[in-house]
Amino acid sequence: xxxxxxxxxxxxxxxxxxxxxxxxxxxxxxxxxxxxxxxxxxxxxxxxxxxxxxxxxxxxxxxxxxxxxxxxxxxxxxxxxxxxxxxxxxxxxxxxxxxxxxxxxxxxxxxxxxxxxxxxxxxxxxxxxxxxxxxxxxxxxxxxxxxxxxxxxxxxxxxxxxxxxxxxxxxxxxxxxxxxxxxxxxxxxxxxxxxxxxxxxxxxxxxxxxxxxxxx
Numbered sequence: 001x002x003x004x005x006x007x008x009x010x011x012x013x014x015x016x017x018x019x020x021x022x023x024x025x026x027x028x029x030x031x032x033x034x035x036x037x038x039x040x041x042x043x044x045x046x047x048x049x050x051x052x053x054x055x056x057x058x059x060x061x062x063x064x065x066x067x068x069x070x071x072x073x074x075x076x077x078x079x080x081x082x083x084x085x086x087x088x089x090x091x092x093x094x095x096x097x098x099x100x101x102x103x104x105x106x107x108x109x110x111x112x113x114x115x116x117x118x119x120x121x122x123x124x125x126x127x128x129x130x131x132x133x134x135x136x137x138x139x140x141x142x143x144x145x146x147x148x149x150x151x152x153x154x155x156x157x158x159x160x161x162x163x164x165x166x167x168x169x170x171x172x173x174x175x176x177x178x179x180x181x182x183x184x185x186x187x188x189x190x191x192x193x194x195x196x197x198x199x200x201x202x203x204x205x206x207x208x209x210x211x212x213x214x215x216x
Contacts, residue, residue: 002170003127003128005017006019009211010058010061011209011210013175013206016062017125018063019126021063021066023059023062025069026069026070026145026176026177026178027070027071027073027176027179028072028179029072030051030075031074031080032075033047033181046180048087049087051180054178055178056090059094059098066098066101067095068103068125069101070103070132070144070146070147071102071103071104071105071133071147072108072132073102073112077107077108077109079108080112080114088115091116092116099117100116102118104119125144127142129144130143130145132146132147133146133147134172134195136194136195142171142172144172144175145173146175148191149177149182149183149184150185151165151185152167152184152186152203163205164177165203167187167192167203168196168204169200169201170197174192174195176206187203187216196216198216202214202216
């Protein structure tokens with residue numbers, strides 16, 4: 001619950017808000033592979049296809065009518081131009097089927113030009129404010145944000161297990177990155193300091209087949 005709303009974290013890293021039939025997804029970072037290749041870092045160029053496969057599967061398991069991307073949907077400002085026709089077609093099918101809103105991020109400061117949907121810097125969803133980068137200080141707001149790609153680790157039976165995670169207290173939730181090539185920044189890093197009420201903070205770590213909930 002956040003702001004009186006039921007929120008359902010999904011194993012994919014998406015977040016479903018049943019009261020508004022809305023699926024929220026953060027940090028797709030589409031075309032990250034081709035962006036890295038331009039810088040001389042060559043990785044298999046399959047991230048966009050894999051990410052879209054997971055997106056299609058996630059949409060099929062919810063009753064969403066609206067889709068909100070929380071920014072950094074593309075890894076750089078030319079990412080949309082590098083999409084091949086197959087991926088363009090897949091994204092247009094999605095934006096034709098669902099009301100689609102693109103929040104702009106630091107990697108993609110402008111919304112897509114040819115994919116449909118509408119762009120915004122922030123979006124109000126009932127009592128919630130949705131934005132890409134978490135505000136340093138909230139002023140009478142309840143926030144859902146992305147940008148920081150939270151991740152965490154546990155020691156289980158003598159071995160360390162790490163995964164992406166959702167992290168939230170009573171006024172803020174930061175979502176994991178959805179993109180296939182995006183990892184997780186430790187929630188113990190300086191980037192998260194001062195953002196949460198330590199005593200109230202919960203973690204939902206994404207495992208292979210389930211989400212694991214524990215206190216910070």
